[in-house]
């Protein structure tokens with residue numbers, strides 16, 4: 393642990409915000425290296441949700457009474473938090489969804505079916521999560537909208553020239569692409585993607601599920617058109633996600649789901665829609681989770697992305713250097729610009745077996761195809777083990793991982 | 806800290822069969838086959854069956870991509886059901902599945918002793934299906950269905 397320089401982040405204080413980190417697993421201190429699947433929750437998030445239930449809970453947007461007004465305020469405050477987090481021009485550009493998956497499906501449904509025309513194409517990359525593949529398969533089969541896939545290099549980076557060639561005939565109406573791969577840790581070159589896509593007349597959606605956890609996102613600086621993220625990976629609760637979209641796009645898009653809260657008026661014959669974002673928010677939403685997400689965003693902002701990014705950068709470098717000395721271990725993905733997700737395989741040991749052995753030492757990693765089967769196929773592997781880092785991850789936890797992996801190697805050797 | 810407490814799951818027999826299975830490989834000819842997929846983790850197995858004139862299973866084979874547990878289970882399964890009539894193999898499956906879930910075997914005999922090294926999976930709920938996946942493929946092949954429906 394000699395090459396690790398502590399970042400400007402008070403790790404002890406951060407860890408004390410997370411009650412779960414004092415748990416033991418199989419009698420060993422929990423080493424949680426699976427934050428990319430879902431992050432642990434700080435006290436502030438837990439308290440915000442409990443507090444709302446204990447002191448001011450009611451349905452929102454409908455009750456003309458004190459409880460409902462307070463709850464509405466708390467829930468709607470998260471819209472401001474999310475707008476600030478993304479540097480959105482307007483809070484009405486923040487649509488609440490259940491998660492990233494629903495946000496992408498919303499775009500596939502409303503923009504894909506309502507604005508794109510048969511004969512146009514959607515362009516994704518070869519390193520997408522299933523949630524940014526399957527909705528486009530469904531759109532293609534339903535509407536005859538072609539699905540194109542931009543290749544990646546062997547290092548696990550977007551092949552930007554090939555990407556541009558996919559746009560050259562002008563048929564691509566929408567680029568929907570990850571901002572950071574959940575398997576390889578690769579960041580995609582977001583500004584360049586937007587420049588190239590816009591030059592060819594395509595809109596751009598970023599799946600920011602991973603990126604927003606590690607990096608400050610400014611949708612106006614990126615110049616993109618849609619940005620999706622999911623609350624539970626950003627230290628918030630499950631059941632709440634965000635779709636940001638430019639206002640004029642939201643206005644042009646038909647609703648996704650129909651029901652209460654999304655209408656302006658309903659008669660026996662017809663309904664008219666509320667303005668965005670409510671047009672896309674049918675039914676009673678995840679009220680408590682929305683309130684929890686606001687607390688999570690404020691928690692992240694209080695620590696600051698600069699400190700988080702520096703800390704995780706150091707952790708990632710430490711992990712890369714420790715893991716690459718383990719015999720038989722191959723790190724999957726060698727992108728220049730990468731975040732705190734490290735996938736690997738080990739000769740003679742399947743990822744599941746690795747995960748089970750690590751688990752017995754109290755170390756939680758993920759193993760499998762990580763909901764990215766086409767990427768696995770592209771890489772010629774069935775599965776990887778994946779360690780992922782968060783603001784609360786310690787360099788000593790990476791040492792524990794590396795030491796245990798050395799023993800796993802002996803075990804299967 | 807040691808990984809020794811994992812010996813209940815990864816017994817030497819399992820490591821051996823996982824590394825060097827003796828019934829792996831697609832045969833040139835076969836009478837029935839079925840695939841088993843575990844979509845949650847990407848494990849895949851295909852079982853190939855041939856029968857003798859009396860209808861007994863001869864030289865069962867498999868082709869698998871997966872963890873040590875699933876490969877070892879497929880290999881031990883092939884050993885256990887070779888020479889059995891389909892109904893006998895079905896009964897072994899039921900007993901094996903119970904042992905994988907509970908760690909117990911109510912009616913031990915030679916076949917169940919052969920499979921007993923896999924009983925340790927019951928302590929790892931997420932791994933039980935690794936051990937049972939090849940058996941589901943076997944059941945599907947016996948029924949003449951191409952694809953196992955997983956639990």
Ligand SMILES: Cc1ncc(COP(=O)(O)O)c(C=O)c1O
Nearest residue numbers: 491492493521523574599601622
């Ligand atoms: C890159 C990426 N996209 C999308 C998702 C889907 O997130 P959710 O399941 O919360 O919708 C995930 C996480 O699983 C992810 O890592």
